[in-house]
Amino acid sequence: MTTQEFAVLRTQLQMSDDELAKRLGVRSQLIAKWGDGRIPIAERFEDALHAIEYDTRAESVLAASGLPHCSVADDVRARIASGAALTGAEVRSATRHVRRCPTCQARERHVIDHIGVRKTATRGNIMTRVVGQALSYADLLPEWARPAALGAALLFGIVAVRIVIPLLFILVLGPHRLIGALQLLGVPFMAALGGAAGGFGYSFLGRPLRSVPVAGPYLAGVVTVSAYMAALEWVFGRLGSPMITATSDLIIFLGGSVFFGLVMGRMWFRADETAVTQRAAV
Ligand SMILES: [Zn+2]
Numbered sequence: 001m002t003t004q005e006f007a008v009l010r011t012q013l014q015m016s017d018d019e020l021a022k023r024l025g026v027r028s029q030l031i032a033k034w035g036d037g038r039i040p041i042a043e044r045f046e047d048a049l050h051a052i053e054y055d056t057r058a059e060s061v062l063a064a065s066g067l068p069h070c071s072v073a074d075d076v077r078a079r080i081a082s083g084a085a086l087t088g089a090e091v092r093s094a095t096r097h098v099r100r101c102p103t104c105q106a107r108e109r110h111v112i113d114h115i116g117v118r119k120t121a122t123r124g125n126i127m128t129r130v131v132g133q134a135l136s137y138a139d140l141l142p143e144w145a146r147p148a149a150l151g152a153a154l155l156f157g158i159v160a161v162r163i164v165i166p167l168l169f170i171l172v173l174g175p176h177r178l179i180g181a182l183q184l185l186g187v188p189f190m191a192a193l194g195g196a197a198g199g200f201g202y203s204f205l206g207r208p209l210r211s212v213p214v215a216g217p218y219l220a221g222v223v224t225v226s227a228y229m230a231a232l233e234w235v236f237g238r239l240g241s242p243m244i245t246a247t248s249d250l251i252i253f254l255g256g257s258v259f260f261g262l263v264m265g266r267m268w269f270r271a272d273e274t275a276v277t278q279r280a281a282v
Contacts, residue, residue, distance in 0.1 A: 068103055
């Protein structure tokens with residue numbers, strides 16, 4: 001979606017930055033930055049924006065129709081509009097209701113007759129909202145810092161989970177082990193440093209490689225995965241349990257980095273490149 005398309009959509013929606021941010025589960029600063037083109041609109045938000053546009057048009061068509069309201073459906077709609085995340089069970093029960101309720105059926109038919117069917121049904125559950133929120137924070141960072149921030153968060157998470165049990169042992173065994181506990185607490189931060197190193201590897205080496213014809217996306221994938229893997233190995237080495245202790249480990253390690261790098265290059269970087277080309281052509 002271009003900045004112009006977004007501007008047209010905003011006119012149709014007539015929602016404030018805050019209202020739209022609430023509906024999408026992002027921060028309102030991000031909406032403002034989409035508006036003046038400082039940050040491109042990530043594809044994952046485009047479906048959600050189109051869904052909101054459809055709902056808004058459906059509402060105005062229904063308001064003009066004079067058809068009776070359904071209190072059950074109104075309730076669900078009010079909750080979604082307030083930014084509440086519906087559980088899977090709630091979504092299923094709402095869908096069941098609409099199928100059986102004559103009032104809802106009449107309203108749905110009226111909408112379809114006037115504006116057609118909804119193209120994509122995007123329903124945000126708690127997980128996609130959490131991830132969307134986290135990624136919207138990342139979108140506020142300068143582009144070169146985003147992979148490093150995500151890498152740092154990822155490795156911090158992985159290693160923090162790993163130290164929970166040893167930490168409990170130390171605390172149970174007694175306060176004379178407190179120094180050990182404090183050392184252990186520092187490990188996730190070390191891991192975050194490693195993850196950031198991997199991210200910078202992508203920003204400064206992987207991203208430029210993506211513009212190499214044909215092989216570019218794959219080279220970028222291999223460089224990025226290798227940087228993250230090297231960072232992981234460095235962290236686990238510091239923890240006293242390195243992944244590579246023999247030549248065979250090294251072969252598996254390098255083979256894995258190349259394999260997953262190629263997969264990442266194909267799935268992320270190549271797909272992205274197509275999207276960028278399409279956007280430029282529009
Ligand atoms: Zn109903």
